[in-house]
Amino acid sequence: MAVERRGAAIEIAGLRKEYLSGPGRVLALDSIDLRIAPGEFVCIVGPSGCGKSTLLRILAGLDTQTGGTIKVEAPGWAVQNAMVFQESGLFPWMSVEANVGFGLMTRGVGAAEAAERVDAALKLVGLTRFRKHYPHQLSGGMRQRGAIARAFVTDPGMLLMDEPFAALDAQNRVILQAELVRIWEQTRKTVVYITHSIEEALLLGDRTVVMTAQPGRLKRIIDVPFPRPRDVLALSASAEFGKLRLDIWRVLEEEVTRARAEMEK
Amino acid sequence: MSGLSGKARERLLYLISPIGLLVVWQVLLMLGIGDRRFIPAPSDIAQRFVKLMANGELEWHVAVTLYRVFLGFVIGAIPAVAVGLLMAMFKPVRIFFDPLIAALFPIPKIALMPLLLLAFGFGDASKVALVAIAVFFPVIVNTYVGAANIEKIYWDVAKNYGASQMVMFTRVVFFGALPTIFAGLRIALAVSFIVLVASEFVATKSGIGYLIWNSWELLQVDTMFVGIVTIGILGLITSVLFQEVERWAVPWKME
Numbered sequence: 001m002a003v004e005r006r007g008a009a010i011e012i013a014g015l016r017k018e019y020l021s022g023p024g025r026v027l028a029l030d031s032i033d034l035r036i037a038p039g040e041f042v043c044i045v046g047p048s049g050c051g052k053s054t055l056l057r058i059l060a061g062l063d064t065q066t067g068g069t070i071k072v073e074a075p076g077w078a079v080q081n082a083m084v085f086q087e088s089g090l091f092p093w094m095s096v097e098a099n100v101g102f103g104l105m106t107r108g109v110g111a112a113e114a115a116e117r118v119d120a121a122l123k124l125v126g127l128t129r130f131r132k133h134y135p136h137q138l139s140g141g142m143r144q145r146g147a148i149a150r151a152f153v154t155d156p157g158m159l160l161m162d163e164p165f166a167a168l169d170a171q172n173r174v175i176l177q178a179e180l181v182r183i184w185e186q187t188r189k190t191v192v193y194i195t196h197s198i199e200e201a202l203l204l205g206d207r208t209v210v211m212t213a214q215p216g217r218l219k220r221i222i223d224v225p226f227p228r229p230r231d232v233l234a235l236s237a238s239a240e241f242g243k244l245r246l247d248i249w250r251v252l253e254e255e256v257t258r259a260r261a262e263m264e265k
Numbered sequence: 266m267s268g269l270s271g272k273a274r275e276r277l278l279y280l281i282s283p284i285g286l287l288v289v290w291q292v293l294l295m296l297g298i299g300d301r302r303f304i305p306a307p308s309d310i311a312q313r314f315v316k317l318m319a320n321g322e323l324e325w326h327v328a329v330t331l332y333r334v335f336l337g338f339v340i341g342a343i344p345a346v347a348v349g350l351l352m353a354m355f356k357p358v359r360i361f362f363d364p365l366i367a368a369l370f371p372i373p374k375i376a377l378m379p380l381l382l383l384a385f386g387f388g389d390a391s392k393v394a395l396v397a398i399a400v401f402f403p404v405i406v407n408t409y410v411g412a413a414n415i416e417k418i419y420w421d422v423a424k425n426y427g428a429s430q431m432v433m434f435t436r437v438v439f440f441g442a443l444p445t446i447f448a449g450l451r452i453a454l455a456v457s458f459i460v461l462v463a464s465e466f467v468a469t470k471s472g473i474g475y476l477i478w479n480s481w482e483l484l485q486v487d488t489m490f491v492g493i494v495t496i497g498i499l500g501l502i503t504s505v506l507f508q509e510v511e512r513w514a515v516p517w518k519m520e
Contacts, residue, residue, distance in 0.1 A: 009474075010469060057421075060425050060426070061425070062421050062424060079427070081425075082425065082427045083421075083422075085421070085422065089418045089421070089422040091419060091422070091437065091440070091441075092517045093440035093441065093515075093517050094440075095441065102422075102426050102428075102436075103426035103427060105436075106423075106426055106427040106428045106429065107427050134516065134517045135517075138515060139488050150426070154426070190289070192328055194513065214453075222315060261397065
């Protein structure tokens with residue numbers, strides 16, 4: 001597959017999100033500045049409640065910011081973004097193939113072309129045999145594969161992933177991480193990936209962004225130097241990996257401790 | 266009974282109480298307890314049932330009643346589902362309909378019968394209209410509740426994947442609410458028999474309600490019971506058919 005075409009470029013400047021909570025206002029995100037290069041895989045880690053999901057929802061157009069700007073340039077892409085949700089969000093009333101084709105149906109892609117693209121996407125994630133099944137007949141891992149196929153099939157300039165593997169058991173998580181890396185390396189879309197796992201951020205991403213506890217700010221941005229294509233399993237056993245993981249954990253630890261102290265006050 | 270599966274055995278057990286009731290009823294009357302002219306024995310009712318079937322009278326009344334129920338049900342349920350879904354999707358629609366439903370739902374629909382006779386005359390139309398009105402309310406309330414309780418993630422997915430309002434309506438909100446819609450339709454089915462039979466007591470010469478009322482006026486108590494039993498049987502059959510439709514229409518519903 002040609003790797004010429006690169007994903008969307010994202011430029012976030014001074015992003016701020018406040019929302020009403022009871023009598024007061026809560027500052028969820030504050031002064032977020034981040035540039036993401038076309039085709040880059042960026043992972044965002046941070047303590048629970050740091051607003052990382054809110055950031056992703058704003059990028060997805062599901063939420064609006066209170067201040068600041070987001071510029072997304074995705075020339076040549078029919079679809080700007082597609083999101084993979086934490087719980088797969090496959091519609092229970094649609095078969096796997098109807099779910100995967102949903103984003104094509106909504107955009108009026110012709111039946112023949114849509115069928116072809118759905119076929120390819122199902123094959124990519126290994127769900128061809130289960131195309132007629134309903135989501136409740138699938139395991140959690142298979143549902144998440146379906147959600148990934150649904151996102152890739154629309155051929156989006158950027159892929160937004162909100163802890164997509166958090167609900168899976170450890171084995172399934174490793175398998176799906178490896179598959180995601182494989183699929184992504186073929187297509188080189190821009191990916192923004194939210195996770196609470198440092199390991200996951202290092203295995204998958206080109207850069208790891210560490211966020212602070214509430215209000216969510218960018219604490220540190222770390223380049224992940226591991227070459228591609230990556231062997232997820234071998235990489236996680238290497239010494240450099242362990243060292244980098246520890247470095248990031250130290251950074252994150254302050255935030256987690258601070259968040260806990262905040263909560264106990 | 267050892268040759269039967271557990272499920273079949275359980276079904277047979279369900280027959281014990283109704284059959285037992287009939288046996289006790291029969292025996293009491295045969296012992297001379299109770300006046301058989303006013304309370305016919307199950308065997309008398311069965312005989313009358315067969316006779317009314319043989320001359321085609323019962324079938325005619327059943328056909329008329331089913332026709333009115335079916336037509337009224339469809340006419341009432343379709344707009345109720347549509348408006349219920351729109352209420353969940355659009356706040357102005359909700360604000361418009363909410364107070365109307367709250368005010369009109371508690372009115373006993375049979376109280377509207379004189380008004381409907383004025384409006385639609387003595388033919389089928391007034392009965393069909395009554396059924397439609399009675400069906401409308403439980404269906405719209407259930408549809409709205411079902412659609413409003415669709416998990417937020419499905420709205421998010423639909424929006425993120427470019428669903429238009431039309432796709433939202435036909436592919437997401439409708440199906441998301443469908444299990445609850447069916448619960449409303451099941452209630453509506455029972456309600457439609459209740460109001461229809463009552464409405465057939467007056468101003469008509471056909472239908473099971475007419476059969477019951479007419480036999481009361483002629484003091485044909487066994488025919489009256491035939492009418493009552495027939496309604497029960499119709500209710501049972503339609504509700505079983507309905508469950509089959511539901512199983513076919515909601516294949517993703519987890520057992």
